[in-house]
Amino acid sequence: DQQVKQNSPSLSVQEGRISILNCDYTNSMFDYFLWYKKYPAEGPTFLISISSIKDKNEDGRFTVFLNKSAKHLSLHIVPSQPGDSAVYFCAASALQGAQKLVFGQGTRLTINP
Amino acid sequence: KAGVTQTPRYLIKTRGQQVTLSCSPISGHRSVSWYQQTPGQGLQFLFEYFSETQRNKGNFPGRFSGRQFSNSRSEMNVSTLELGDSALYLCASSLEGRGYETQYFGPGTRLLVL
Numbered sequence: 605d606q607q608v609k610q611n612s613p614s615l616s617v618q619e620g621r622i623s624i625l626n627c628d629y630t631n632s633m634f635d636y637f638l639w640y641k642k643y644p645a646e647g648p649t650f651l652i653s654i655s656s657i658k659d660k661n662e663d664g665r666f667t668v669f670l671n672k673s674a675k676h677l678s679l680h681i682v683p684s685q686p687g688d689s690a691v692y693f694c695a696a697s698a699l700q701g702a703q704k705l706v707f708g709q710g711t712r713l714t715i716n717p
Numbered sequence: 718k719a720g721v722t723q724t725p726r727y728l729i730k731t732r733g734q735q736v737t738l739s740c741s742p743i744s745g746h747r748s749v750s751w752y753q754q755t756p757g758q759g760l761q762f763l764f765e766y767f768s769e770t771q772r773n774k775g776n777f778p779g780r781f782s783g784r785q786f787s788n789s790r791s792e793m794n795v796s797t798l799e800l801g802d803s804a805l806y807l808c809a810s811s812l813e814g815r816g817y818e819t820q821y822f823g824p825g826t827r828l829l830v831l
Contacts, residue, residue, distance in 0.1 A: 610759075638817055647721065647807055647822025648760070693759060697817065704773050705817060707752075707760035 607631045608696050610708035618716050623681040625711050627694035630675065634696035634706070639668060639679045642691045642710070651692075652679070655700065684715045719744065721810050721823035729829045735796040738826045742789050742810030748772075749791040750820070751783060754805040763806075766791050767813075795828075803830045 609628045617623045625639075635656035640648035654661040654668045654677070661668050667680045681688055695707045722741045730736050742749050750773075751763040762775040766785035785791045789810075795802055805827050811820040 606758075608759075636817075645824060647809070647824050649822070650818050650820070653818055695760075695817070704762045704765070704775065705760075706762070709757065709759040 606709070607634075608694060608706050608708040610692075610694060610711045612711050613709070614712040614714070616714045616716060617684050619686060620683045623679075623684045623688065623713055623715070625679040625681075625692050625694075625713065627677045627679075627708050628675060629677075629696050631696070631698070631706070632675070633698040633703075636697045636700050637668070637670060637677050638695045638697075638705070639666075640693045640695065640707075641688075642693065648693060681713075684713075686715050686717060689713060689715045721808060721821050723806075723808055723823040723826050725826060726824065727827050727829075729831060730798050731831050732798055732800060734798050735794065736798060736828060738793045738795075738806055738808075738828075740791045740793070740808035740810075740823060742791070742808075743821055746810035746812055746821075747789050748811045748813060748820075749785055749789065750809045750811075751791070751793050752807045752809065753777075754807060754825070755803075760807065763793065798830045800830050803828060 638653040639651040642648040670677045691710045693710045695705045724739045748767045750765040752760045754760045765773040769785045780796045783793045805825045807825045809820045809822045
């Protein structure tokens with residue numbers, strides 16, 4: 605039972621354009637969401653998070669949007685840079701992070717020059 | 718400050734064997750969590766240890782076990798290996814285990830079961 609789903613295994617975007625990565629969840633108890641970035645041979649690194657009390661959170665080039673009614677979140681990267689090429693995981697937790705993290709399958713983002 | 722280290726980085730085992738993986742957290746971190754990463758499933762939570770006690774556990778069979786030592790180093794053991802156990806095993810450490818923004822992952826141990 606995949607409670608967090610990233611339906612696009614891969615995404616290719618031109619440098620300078622916007623990258624949009626999507627994530628859907630099924631568990632209505634989830635109220636805390638995070639995005640991680642993972643390079644090959646390295647562990648995931650935290651990118652940005654959002655609580656269910658907000659619908660948007662921004663950090664530099666990265667913005668996460670949360671649509672609670674649709675149980676959908678997205679990560680926008682603007683402008684996309686070659687160094688953004690990585691696998692991106694979304695993750696969710698209940699009780700504002702007190703419960704274990706549930707991850708999606710990941711989306712491989714490739715930024716083309 | 719040294720990051721989270723995991724040993725060994727690569728491992729090949731055969732079905733039926735057992736394996737022990739090691740994780741050394743960032744100095745001062747008392748919480749260690751373990752995850753299994755497979756292509757189809759993403760990262761799945763195995764368990765979390767805090768101050769030598771298992772605080773949380775995922776939905777894995779009893780063949781998967783772990784422990785934490787007084788210096789916060791943690792080991793994960795998988796007995797009677799199956800082909801499906803082939804995966805990247807990641808550990809992550811944090812100070813108190815709360816606040817995922819301050820949870821840092823190691824590079825992982827890649828296990829191949831033949």
